[in-house]
Amino acid sequence: MAEISVIIVNWNVRELLDKCLASLFEAGDAIEMGDGKRLALEVIVVDCNSQDGSVAMARERYPAVKLLPQSENVGFTRGNNLGMAAAAADTLLLLNPDTEVCKDSLITMLGFLQQDPGTGIVGPHTLNTDGSHQSTRRRFPTLMTGTFESTWLSILAPSGVFDRYFMRDTDDDDILEVDWVQGSALMLRRAVLQDIGGLDEGFVMYSEELDFCRRAKDAGWKVMYHGGARIKHHGGKSSEQVAAFKQIQFHTSKLRYFRKHHGYPQYAYLRALLLALFCWQLVLELGKACIGHKGAQRRQRVKTYWQVLRTGLRADL
DSSP: OOSEEEEEEESSOHHHHHHHHHHHHHHHHHOEEETTEEOOEEEEEEEOOOSSSHHHHHHHHOTTSEEEEOSSOOOHHHHHHHHHHHOOSSEEEEEOTTEEEOTTHHHHHHHHHHHOTTEEEEEEEEEOTTSOEEOOEEOOOOHHHHHHTTSTTGGGSOHHHHHHHTTTTSOTTOEEEESEEOTTEEEEEHHHHHHHOSOOTTOSSSSHHHHHHHHHHHTTOEEEEEEEEEEEEOOOTTGGGOHHHHHHHHHHHHHHHHHHHHOHHHHHHHHHHHHHHHHHHHHHHHHHHHTTSSHHHHHHHHHHHHHHHHHTTOOOO
16 A cells, blocks of 8 residues: 555646656655565646646656546646545645655655654645745734735835744754645645545635645644755746736635634735735736836736736635
8 A cells, every 4th residue: 555645736737747756756766665665655646637738648657647637627726635535545745746856755754744643734845946945834824914925015014024924933954843834745644634624625726725734733733844855846837827817816815714714804804905906006007008118018917907806806705
């Protein structure tokens, strides 16, 4: 039986998926488990109706992969739930297709979970493509975080807001308990899944791992960051393909999290703030377009911001 079931949700990133799968099987083959056995991986790829040959590539080059091709783009959250439902191992790894695992990262995280029965979730030290550190450990967001993080007001934020949120008082190589870890690589016990259920599919993408870790901690599980387990994350290549969709999903998910865990008043405040900011940016871009400044770029931004405003950024529960 596999020691780890790896779930990858893919959408039109064939070349990156190829590198991700190659790194997984290379890592598994390199790890000696004793008695001549290697680390046994069950690799599940949930493909969201890719049109770039991803499924054919995986079938041809990685016959051991369990493919779950979908007839439509089911989204990141639903895709992971489908993969976890099909998984057999007691340890699960949610992994983005635009990642590459370093040789010892899987066994390091697995060993940590096996040694500490109170830990339910562990996330690795994540690197950018160039090998620099990528921040993936977090404290839970506050209303101040929600106000400034990923908005045009970020430059006005007191330094302490982001220092706290991004845990800048800790070291990248530390092993420490955190509030949540980003979902580009997230290892968990099956017992956590049985305890709190799967990812909340109300989060199509973004904030789903934040909500999941919060529910796990509320149920008594520890969430850990392991600075000694490393993966490389090339970052957001699927969502880059649809700019307006990315904006809508990011902010709607953020609002859904605040409504679910902090109540309606904080949600209503943040929603009004975001809509006002998008209105301001829309007016600003229209003005710049009218005077002929980078017309094509301005028109694209106007289109994107208008699409966001049309949704109303409603986050119903």
